[in-house]
Amino acid sequence: MTDILLGILVMLVRMAVVLAVVFGLAAYMILVERKLLGRFQVRYGPNRVGLFGLLQPIADGLKMLLKEDIVPDGVDRRIFLVAPAIVAGAALFAFAVVPFGPTFTLFGRPVPQVITDTDVGLLLIFGLSSLAVYGVALGGWTSDNKYSLLGGVRGAAQMISYELALGLALVPVAMTAHSLNLTDIVNAQARLPFAIAQPVAFLIFIISSLAETNRIPFDLPEAENELQAGFHTEYSGMRFALFFVGEYVNMILLGSVTAIFFLGGWHGPFLPPILWFGLKVLAVPVFLIWTRASLPRLRYDQLMALGWKCLVPLGLANILVTGALLAAGL
Amino acid sequence: MEDKKDKPGLLREVLDGASGLVGSYAATLTHLFRKPVTEQYPDYKRPMPARTRGRIILTRSPDGNERCVACYLCSGACPVNCISMQSEEGPDGRRRAAWFRINFARCIYCGLCEEACPTLAIQLTPEFAFCKDAIEDFVYEKEDLLVDHGGKDAEYDFYAHAGVAAGRPKGEHIGEDEPVDVKSILP
Numbered sequence: 001m002t003d004i005l006l007g008i009l010v011m012l013v014r015m016a017v018v019l020a021v022v023f024g025l026a027a028y029m030i031l032v033e034r035k036l037l038g039r040f041q042v043r044y045g046p047n048r049v050g051l052f053g054l055l056q057p058i059a060d061g062l063k064m065l066l067k068e069d070i071v072p073d074g075v076d077r078r079i080f081l082v083a084p085a086i087v088a089g090a091a092l093f094a095f096a097v098v099p100f101g102p103t104f105t106l107f108g109r110p111v112p113q114v115i116t117d118t119d120v121g122l123l124l125i126f127g128l129s130s131l132a133v134y135g136v137a138l139g140g141w142t143s144d145n146k147y148s149l150l151g152g153v154r155g156a157a158q159m160i161s162y163e164l165a166l167g168l169a170l171v172p173v174a175m176t177a178h179s180l181n182l183t184d185i186v187n188a189q190a191r192l193p194f195a196i197a198q199p200v201a202f203l204i205f206i207i208s209s210l211a212e213t214n215r216i217p218f219d220l221p222e223a224e225n226e227l228q229a230g231f232h233t234e235y236s237g238m239r240f241a242l243f244f245v246g247e248y249v250n251m252i253l254l255g256s257v258t259a260i261f262f263l264g265g266w267h268g269p270f271l272p273p274i275l276w277f278g279l280k281v282l283a284v285p286v287f288l289i290w291t292r293a294s295l296p297r298l299r300y301d302q303l304m305a306l307g308w309k310c311l312v313p314l315g316l317a318n319i320l321v322t323g324a325l326l327a328a329g330l
Numbered sequence: 331m332e333d334k335k336d337k338p339g340l341l342r343e344v345l346d347g348a349s350g351l352v353g354s355y356a357a358t359l360t361h362l363f364r365k366p367v368t369e370q371y372p373d374y375k376r377p378m379p380a381r382t383r384g385r386i387i388l389t390r391s392p393d394g395n396e397r398c399v400a401c402y403l404c405s406g407a408c409p410v411n412c413i414s415m416q417s418e419e420g421p422d423g424r425r426r427a428a429w430f431r432i433n434f435a436r437c438i439y440c441g442l443c444e445e446a447c448p449t450l451a452i453q454l455t456p457e458f459a460f461c462k463d464a465i466e467d468f469v470y471e472k473e474d475l476l477v478d479h480g481g482k483d484a485e486y487d488f489y490a491h492a493g494v495a496a497g498r499p500k501g502e503h504i505g506e507d508e509p510v511d512v513k514s515i516l517p
Contacts, residue, residue, distance in 0.1 A: 040358045042361050290355065
């Protein structure tokens with residue numbers, strides 16, 4: 001009995017820690033993005049609220065909470081209200097299967113640093129990231145606004161197309177690791193991270209994950225200069241913020257997923273595993289911000305052409321080559 | 331067949347595209363280590379040029395008298411009618427403004443009043459930041475506008491040039507001859 005209670009307690013603590021860390025990271029990721037983007041454009045980012053602007057996320061959050069939550073006339077009220085939660089929720093749920101480090105022993109009991117060490121972790125992450133499409137598409141559709149509708153439709157088309165390339169990029173990883181369990185995939189990279197062993201898959205993964213998170217150069221669903229803000233044009237207050245929490249949680253999730261699948265997870269010399277994992281997770285959002293500062297937005301047909309004519313065939317070819325090499329026993 | 335020759339190969343195209351991407355990433359990376367060009371405004375206030383058009387003042391001549399002769403030219407020139415006044419004659423015989431009022435809530439800081447002013451009395455200063463909570467507070471009266479210096483041309487004294495006898499007698503103005511005794515030039 002005490003074992004079960006203790007197990008539940010450990011589980012709750014783990015969930016609380018993960019939730020707090022992810023939310024805190026997402027909030028400060030916004031600050032990091034604004035600061036870094038500022039420096040990329042030879043200006044300071046926010047630096048007024050607190051020392052170096054460190055209290056800016058708190059000020060933003062307070063502001064968003066206190067703003068009026070407007071539901072426009074003519075929207076499909078129920079779906080309109082739920083859509084932002086789908087985006088943020090799907091991103092948060094995916095952290096349930098993300099392992100943050102190797103299992104360690106506390107009071108003689110093994111404590112895995114993952115909420116659920118499931119054997120289909122890879123598939124679960126995929127399922128959840130596909131669910132996020134519903135948030136974008138429904139949010140845009142129910143807003144009763146042509147720009148939102150276009151943004152939502154674009155978002156759905158883009159995310160479904162690139163989901164495919166993303167999946168194809170991960171097939172060689174699963175093939176080489178002989179597992180869909182994320183911990184096993186990380187352990188398969190103890191010697192050589194898949195970023196080096198599978199460079200083509202890594203490239204496809206990075207490009208399609210940029211599209212998956214709706215960020216520049218693939219931010220067509222919210223292209224400001226043609227669609228105002230796309231699917232979240234009609235949202236205000238905390239619901240608007242929720243879309244952004246979802247986007248930034250998604251960035252961190254993407255960082256974790258990239259670290260797990262391609263950068264070798266927590267494996268690394270000298271530093272403790274959790275630190276290595278943190279560094280790798282944060283490197284990806286920083287790269288995304290760097291990309292945002294560097295690249296222009298793609299045209300819609302270019303986006304689709306890149307996805308379907310480039311990344312998908314390349315991913316398929318990569319699977320064939322990997323399969324051949326595995327069959328040859330290399 | 332001709333078309334095919336001009337068209338660059340797939341590999342060439344991929345390389346061109348990739349090098350383009352690398353170039354833009356490199357450009358932003360070099361910008362990251364540059365010192366930001368932002369001026370941190372409330373902490374650092376850029377020295378404004380002397381002729382910047384900001385808050386309006388009424389200046390005084392070197393002898394300390396008001397320059398304004400209440401001629402209404404500024405109020406006539408003002409495109410938004412933000413200047414109003416009432417003229418009167420002072421004890422020394424000079425014209426002056428009984429009251430003088432500028433509504434800065436209306437003022438567009440065009441500087442036409444300054445150009446119209448014959449005595450250099452009304453001038454615009456570089457001060458531009460004087461926000462207020464209440465719009466009534468933007469109505470400046472004569473005592474708010476008057477300063478104790480000559481502004482941009484501190485040495486200028488209208489009454490030293492003008493032919494009017496107010497202040498100093500006839501023939502004593504700068505560049506003015508003695509009044510001619512008409513009887514002495516009779517034929």
